[in-house]
Amino acid sequence: MSSSDLPASCVIFGASGDLTRRKLVPALYHLVKEGHFPAGLLTLGVARRPKTDEQFQAELLDAAQKYSRTKGVDPAVWAKVASRLGYVQGTFEDPATYAALKSRLDASAPTGTRLFYLAVGPDDMLGIVQRLAEAGLLAHDPASGRRAHVVVEKPFGEDLPSAHALNQELFKYLSEDQLFRIDHYLGKETVQNLAVLRFENMIFEALWNRNHVSHVEITVAEDIGIEGRGKFYEKVGITRDVVQNHVLQILTLVAMEPPLSLEANALRDEKVKVLRALRPLTGKDVGKEVVRAQYTEGLVGGETVPAYRAEADVDPVSKTDTYVAMRVFVDNWRWAGVPFFLRAGKRLSRRLAEVVVHFRDPPYPLFPESSGRSANVLVLRLQPDEGISLRFDTKVPGGNMRIQGVDMEWSYGKAFGGGGPEAYERLLLDALRGDATLFTRHDEVEAQWRFIDPIVQAYRDDNAPLSFYSAGTRGPDEAERLLVEHGQAWRPLL
Ligand SMILES: NC(=O)c1ccc[n+]([C@@H]2O[C@H](COP(=O)([O-])OP(=O)(O)OC[C@H]3O[C@@H](n4cnc5c(N)ncnc54)[C@H](OP(=O)(O)O)[C@@H]3O)[C@@H](O)[C@H]2O)c1
Structure with missing residues (x-):
C-alpha cells in the first residue's frame, strides 16, 4: 500500500453503528497513521441521532481506542483525523440529508474520489444509492477529477432472484466499476x-x-x-x-x-x-x-x-x-x-x-x-x-x-x-483507489x-x-x- 495525496473524502452511512465502531474507525485511524490515506481526507458520518461534530469525534475516538489493533491511539494522528471528521444528521429516507451532505462535501472536498460506505442493513442500501444519485452525488466529473465509489456490505440479496434484482436496480445509478461489494474475508x-x-x-x-x-x-x-x-x-x-x-x-x-x-x-x-x-x-x-x-x-x-x-x-x-x-x-x-x-x-x-x-x-x-x-x-x-x-x-x-x-x-x-x-484497512484503501480485485463482481x-x-x-x-x-x-x-x-x-x- 502506498501513500497518496488524493483530495478524497469518505462518507459513512450508519456512522454510529457497530460495524463503524468496531471495524471502520480503527481502519481509518491506521490508514492515516501509516500514511496510506491522505491526512486531508474528509470523513463524514451520516446517522439519525442528533449530535455535534465534536460529540461524533469523541465517540469515534472512543471506538478507535477500544478496537484499534495497536494499543492506544496516537494523539497526533487522531488530531489529524478529527480535524477533518464531521457528522451529518438525518434519516436515510429524507432528501434533505443528501442536500446537507452535498453542501458539506462541496464546501470541504469538491474534487477527488468520494467513497460512500454503506454500513447499513440490506433494506436501506438501494434507497441510499438512489437518493445519492438524485442529489447528483454519484456523477463523475472529468473536469475536476471527481468520482464516486460506493461500498456495500453483505448480505447482498437473500437469494438469486433478489440479488439479481438488486444488481439491476443498482446499475440504474452506478456502473460496476463504481460498486464495491465487500466480503471482508x-x-x-x-x-x-x-x-x-x-x-x-x-x-x-x-x-x-x-x-x-x-x-x-x-x-x-x-x-x-x-x-x-x-x-x-x-x-x-x-x-x-x-x-x-x-x-x-x-x-x-x-x-x-x-x-x-x-x-x-x-x-x-x-x-x-x-x-x-x-x-x-x-x-x-x-x-x-x-x-x-x-x-x-x-x-x-x-x-x-x-x-x-x-x-x-x-x-x-x-x-x-x-x-x-x-x-x-x-x-x-x-x-x-x-x-x-x-x-x-x-x-x-x-x-x-x-x-x-x-x-x-x-x-x-x-x-x-x-x-x-x-x-x-x-x-x-x-x-x-x-x-x-x-x-x-x-x-x-x-x-x-x-x-x-x-x-x-x-x-x-x-x-x-x-x-x-486488518482486512477493512486494505479494503477501504482499495475501494477509495478504485481497485475492485478484492471485491465481489x-x-x-x-x-x-x-x-x-x-x-x-x-x-x-x-x-x-x-x-x-x-x-x-x-x-x-x-x-x-x-x-x-x-x-x-x-x-x-x-
Ligand atoms: N457489525 C458488524 O461487524 C458487521 C459485519 C459485517 C457486516 N455487517 C453489515 O453491516 C451493516 C450494518 O451493521 P451494523 O451492525 O453496523 O448496524 P447497526 O449497529 O444497527 O447500525 C445501524 C446504523 O444505521 C443508522 N440508521 C439506521 N436506520 C437509519 C435511518 N433510517 N436513517 C439514518 N440512519 C439510520 C443508525 O443510526 P442511529 O444510531 O443514529 O439510529 C446506525 O448508525 C449490516 O448490513 C450488517 O449486516 C456488520
Whole structure:
C-alpha cells in the first residue's frame, strides 16, 4: 500500500453503528497513521441521532481506542483525523440529508474520489444509492477529477432472484466499476497470500490438481453465538450468512486457474468459472451431501451458554442452521473427482478459519515400518494467527526406519512482526483507489446464490434433516460421515 495525496473524502452511512465502531474507525485511524490515506481526507458520518461534530469525534475516538489493533491511539494522528471528521444528521429516507451532505462535501472536498460506505442493513442500501444519485452525488466529473465509489456490505440479496434484482436496480445509478461489494474475508492477508503461494511457488502449483490432491477442507468456525441478533439469524442461517459468501470465496481462490493478469476482472473471471463448475446440490442429494445442525446448550470457555432455540428473538422450535458441513465437487479438468469439504459453525469449540489441502499417499509403501507416516498436508490458517504449515514425513532418529509426520510452521506475526493490517484497512484503501480485485463482481455474487439457493430450498422441503450439537464442541457427529466415506476425518478443531 502506498501513500497518496488524493483530495478524497469518505462518507459513512450508519456512522454510529457497530460495524463503524468496531471495524471502520480503527481502519481509518491506521490508514492515516501509516500514511496510506491522505491526512486531508474528509470523513463524514451520516446517522439519525442528533449530535455535534465534536460529540461524533469523541465517540469515534472512543471506538478507535477500544478496537484499534495497536494499543492506544496516537494523539497526533487522531488530531489529524478529527480535524477533518464531521457528522451529518438525518434519516436515510429524507432528501434533505443528501442536500446537507452535498453542501458539506462541496464546501470541504469538491474534487477527488468520494467513497460512500454503506454500513447499513440490506433494506436501506438501494434507497441510499438512489437518493445519492438524485442529489447528483454519484456523477463523475472529468473536469475536476471527481468520482464516486460506493461500498456495500453483505448480505447482498437473500437469494438469486433478489440479488439479481438488486444488481439491476443498482446499475440504474452506478456502473460496476463504481460498486464495491465487500466480503471482508478477501481483505485477510492469508487469503490474498493464497494467490502468491500458488502462482509464485512452483513447488505447490505443480501439485495443485487431481493427480496429487486427495481432498481439501475449508473451515470457518466461531466460538461465539449469534450475539443478540436472533431476528436476523432466524431469517438467514449459517449457510446463507457464511457459506454463500466467505466460504465460497475462499473455495474459488483455492480452485481457480491462474488468471491472465492481476487485473480485477481477469482474477474475477477465473473465480466465476469455479463457481460455474460447482456440481449443483439439489433435492434429496442435499440430505446426502450436506449436514446442517443447530447448537444446544453447552459449555463455552467454562461457562454454560444457552441453546440457539433459547436465544432472544428465536423461535423455540426453530430449524435455522447454525452449523453446516458439505461435500462439494468442482467439475472441471483440474479437480475432477476431488471432494472439497466445507464447514462453518457457530458456538464451536474454538474460533478458527483454515484451508487444508491433503495430498495423496505415495503410490507404493517403500518403507516397511511406516505405521507413523502421515500424508502431506498444507494448512493455510486464515484466523487466528494467520500463517501456513506443511506436514511431511521424516525418519525418527535411531537404528530403525521409523517414520513420523512433522510440521514446518510459518506465521505472519512472527515473520513480519505483528499480524499486519486488518482486512477493512486494505479494503477501504482499495475501494477509495478504485481497485475492485478484492471485491465481489455482480456475476460472482449471483453464481454464489445459484449454488446456495437449492440447498436452502432442500432445508425448507425437509430433504436435509436438522442435527444438533452441544455448544462448545466440534459440531454434530453426523458431519463425520462425509469424510469417513472417503476413509478420512476432519482436521480436529482442537
Ligand atoms: N457489525 C458488524 O461487524 C458487521 C459485519 C459485517 C457486516 N455487517 C453489515 O453491516 C451493516 C450494518 O451493521 P451494523 O451492525 O453496523 O448496524 P447497526 O449497529 O444497527 O447500525 C445501524 C446504523 O444505521 C443508522 N440508521 C439506521 N436506520 C437509519 C435511518 N433510517 N436513517 C439514518 N440512519 C439510520 C443508525 O443510526 P442511529 O444510531 O443514529 O439510529 C446506525 O448508525 C449490516 O448490513 C450488517 O449486516 C456488520
